[in-house]
Amino acid sequence: MRAEVASPESAHTPRGLADVARRVFTHGPLLTRTLQHYRPYICPFEELLRFVPEGSRVLDIGCGGGLFGALVCATRRPARFVGFDSSRAAIDVARAGADALRAGARSADDASPAAVPEFLRLDVGDPWPDGPFDVVSIIDVVHHIPPEHQRAALQQAAAVLEPGGTFIYKDMTRRGIVRPLMNRVHDLALARQWIHYADLDRVQQWLTDAGLAVVHRAFLPRWWYGHELLVLRKGPAT
Ligand SMILES: C[S@@+](CC[C@H](N)C(=O)[O-])C[C@H]1O[C@@H](n2cnc3c(N)ncnc32)[C@H](O)[C@@H]1O
Numbered sequence: 358m359r360a361e362v363a364s365p366e367s368a369h370t371p372r373g374l375a376d377v378a379r380r381v382f383t384h385g386p387l388l389t390r391t392l393q394h395y396r397p398y399i400c401p402f403e404e405l406l407r408f409v410p411e412g413s414r415v416l417d418i419g420c421g422g423g424l425f426g427a428l429v430c431a432t433r434r435p436a437r438f439v440g441f442d443s444s445r446a447a448i449d450v451a452r453a454g455a456d457a458l459r460a461g462a463r464s465a466d467d468a469s470p471a472a473v474p475e476f477l478r479l480d481v482g483d484p485w486p487d488g489p490f491d492v493v494s495i496i497d498v499v500h501h502i503p504p505e506h507q508r509a510a511l512q513q514a515a516a517v518l519e520p521g522g523t524f525i526y527k528d529m530t531r532r533g534i535v536r537p538l539m540n541r542v543h544d545l546a547l548a549r550q551w552i553h554y555a556d557l558d559r560v561q562q563w564l565t566d567a568g569l570a571v572v573h574r575a576f577l578p579r580w581w582y583g584h585e586l587l588v589l590r591k592g593p594a595t
Pocket residue numbers: 418419420421422423424425441442443444447479480481482495496497498501502
């Protein structure tokens with residue numbers, strides 16, 4: 358099936374985004390595909406997408422199976438979208454989704470089809486793709502990074518952002534008992550990993566130390582998951 362580019366109005370709800378995911382992720386292991394299809398119901402992507410300006414150049418760190426890339430390309434018409442992840446299996450899924458988007462863009466009756474996302478297998482410790490980037494996103498990745506490397510990864514991400522650009526940090530909350538526990542069980546079952554939550558105040562301090570200013574901070578509960586969103590802007594070059 359081809360993944361037609363969705364209209365922004367219809368797609369900016371969890372259900373609309375899940376429809377996009379179902380059209381894009383048609384290949385690969387059933388469990389992986391199903392997780393992508395339902396992820397927009399548990400992760401508030403519609404809240405993240407509104408911070409991605411149309412026509413921007415986006416870097417997505419720890420892109421996983423490429424869901425954010427597919428959603429950005431289907432709804433925000435980026436000039437460029439590049440995502441990287443250390444998991445070969447995740448990048449294979451992401452590239453299959455990009456192929457479906459490419460086929461859909463070619464068939465759409467549209468003079469200016471959206472960019473097709475590009476996905477690379479890289480660890481955060483490897484050299485990163487060349488910019489410039491107007492948006493840098495890091496979604497549910499920091500809790501997978503060992504605590505002693507979290508600050509450096511976030512500050513490197515801040516450094517590759519263009520002046521005037523937008524930084525989107527989203528991660529799972531460590532506050533409370535039930536929500537962090539439910540996500541820990543989720544990651545033990547699916548990623549087989551003992552995760553390390555970062556404290557949102559510390560993340561904010563690291564990023565403001567790196568020259569970014571907070572424009573939005575929110576706690577977004579979704580079912581038994583607790584999401585923390587921090588959106589920051591890099592000031593103009595002096
Ligand atoms: C919970 S998934 C989130 C995927 C994607 N950002 C999303 O929201 O759909 C976390 C991802 O971070 C990736 N990851 C963890 N540590 C990484 C590292 N050191 N370098 C690159 N990717 C990493 C994992 O492979 C995994 O795909």
